[in-house]
Amino acid sequence: MVQAESLTAARPIIVRPHAGRAMLGALGRFFKSSPLGTAAAALLVVLLFVALFAAQIAPYDPLRNDYAAARQPPSVQHILGTDNLGRDVFSRILYGMRVSLLVSIASVALGVSVGMVWGVTSGYIGKTYDILSQRLIEVLTSFPTLILAMLLSVSLRPGLGTVIVAVGVTQIPLATRITRSVVLSVKETQFVEAAQCVGAPPWRIMLRHVAPQCIAPVLVIATLNLGGAIFAEAALSFLGVGIPPPTPSLGNMLGGVLAQSFKPPWWLAVFPGVAIALTVLTANLLGDALRDFLDPKLNKRLG
C-alpha cells in the first residue's frame, strides 16, 4: 500500500476562471499525455459499469443457496465455481465489486470533503482553531489506519454505513493536511488580499477564492486514496468487522476460507483476491497518472 502518512506542504495550482471548458481540455491533454492513465481510467469505468449492472450481468442470485451445487470447482455452469452454500462465486464477485466500490468511493468522498472543509477553515482562520485542529489531526494519525478503522467499525452498529464512516475517518487527516498547506500559501496571494480589501466576508473568500485552489491536489489525493480504501474495506470484511455476511464484499468472501475444511477450495481464495488486486491496481495507476499530470512535485512528498 502507498502509505502517505507523513506529509508536509503542497504547491497550489492556480485555477483560472471558466473552469468547465478548461477542464474538458485538460481531460484531453491527460489522455494524450498518459496512455497508462487512460487505460486505467477506462478499466475503472468498466469496473464501475460491472458494479452498477451487477444485477443484469450476474448469471445467478448471489444470495441463493443451492446445496446440491455446493463447493463445485470452476465449470461451464459456474465459471468461477461455487462456495460452501452453493452460491455462484462469479455472481458474488460482481455484487461484491459493487459493495467494495461503493464503500471505497463513498468513504473517500466523505474523508476528502470533511478534510477539505477542515483544511480550508483551519488554514485560513488560523490561530487557536488551527492549533487545536492540528492536535486533533495528529491524534487521528497516531493510530495505524486499519486499527482506527477497526475501532470505529466495532463501536458502531455493523453495516455498510459503519464501514464507510470507519474507512472515511482514516482518510480525513491526509486530505486536511494537504488542503491546509495549499491554503497557507494561497492566503498570501494578491487575489485573496484584493478580496479582503473590498470587504468580502471570510466565508466568501474561503468558498470562492481559496477552496477552488485546493481542488487539484485534493483530486489527486482522492484517487490515490481510492486503492487504500478498497484495501481497507477488504481487510475489515476479511477480519469479520466490515460488511456483515451474507452480503458479499470482496473482503468477506475471503474470510474463513481456510477454516472450512481439510481441503480448502482454492477458487474461493483466488478469485476474490484477484478482483481486489485488479481494482486496487486500477485505482493506483489512475492515481499515479493523475498525480504526474496535475502535480508532479507532489510525487516526492507522497513517497
Place this chain on the structure above:
Amino acid sequence: MQRYILRRFLTAVPTVFGITVLIFVAMRVLPGDPVALIASEGQGQYVLSASELASARASLGLDKPLPQQYIGWIGDVLHGDLGHSFWNKEPISATIGRRGTISLEIAVLAVLFSWLIGVPVGILSATRRNSWLDNIVRLFMTLFLAIPSFWVGLSAVLFLVLVFTWRPPLTITQLWQDPAQNLAMVIGPSLALGLGLAAGLARMTRSTVLEAMNEDYVRTARAKGLRERLVVSRHIFRNALLPIVTTTGATMGGLIGGAVATETAFGVPGLGNFLVQALNKRDWMVIQNLVLIYGVIFVVINLLVDLSYAWIDPRIRYQ
C-alpha cells in the same frame, strides 16, 4: 540534539492523551456501550433482561459517571493493570506477553526483508534506468503495491495445504524454545508483509537515487575519475538514505495494520490475531487496551523515526 529529543518527546504526551480520549469516546460514548455490544451480538443466546443488563453494567463499573470511568481506566493502565478478557478471565497483560514477541518478530523480520529486497532492487533499477530489468522491477513494484499482503498469505497457506498437506502451526513456540519451529511460524507472515513494504521502498529508492544521480557532486565525483561503484555507494546512496528512512517510517502504520490481517490469514497466534478475536467477540476490555497499546507503539515508532532523521540530517534539529 538533547534539546530536540526533549522537545519531540514532550509533544508526544498530549498525543497519547488524545489517543486515550478517542478510544474512550469510541468505546463508551458512541451509541451502545460494551454490554450492549455484547448483548446485541448473540442471535437469541445472550438476550438479557433489563435488570441483568443493569447488573452487568454495575459489575463492570459502567454505571459510574463517564469522567470517573475514564480516570479509573487510565489509573489502572498506569499501574500496569490492563484488566482481563471478558470471556476467559485471563489477564490481558499475560496474553500480550506471550503473543507480543511473535508479532514483534514478524514486524522486525518484515522490515528487514523490505530493506534487503527493496533497497538493492531500487538502486539497481535506477542505475539501469529504462533497461528490461528496470521495466520488470517497475511492473512487480506496481503489482505488489496493489496486492494485499493478507491475500498473499492466504494464497501461500492454501498452496502449502493443498500441495504439501501442510498445516500452519496453531501453538505458540517462542524463539528461545525451538528456533526452527518458531521461524517456520513467523517466516510466512513476515515475507508476505516484507514483499509489500519492499515494493514501496524500491519505488522510493529508485526515484531518490535517480534524483541524486543528477546532482553536481555526482558529476564531480565521476569527473575526477572515481569508479562507478564508489560513486553509487558513497555519493548517491548516502544522500538517498534519508528518504529511505522516511519511507520506512511512513509505512509503519501500514505494517502494524497489515500485520493484523496477515497474521490472521496465516493463522499465526500473534497480537493481531488476539485483536481480531477480541473484535469478533466484542471483548471490549481487550479491544480498548490493545488499541491503546497499538497507538502508543505507533507514537513511539514515529518518535524514533523523527529522532533518526535528526540524527542523519543535522539540519532538521534546528528547525
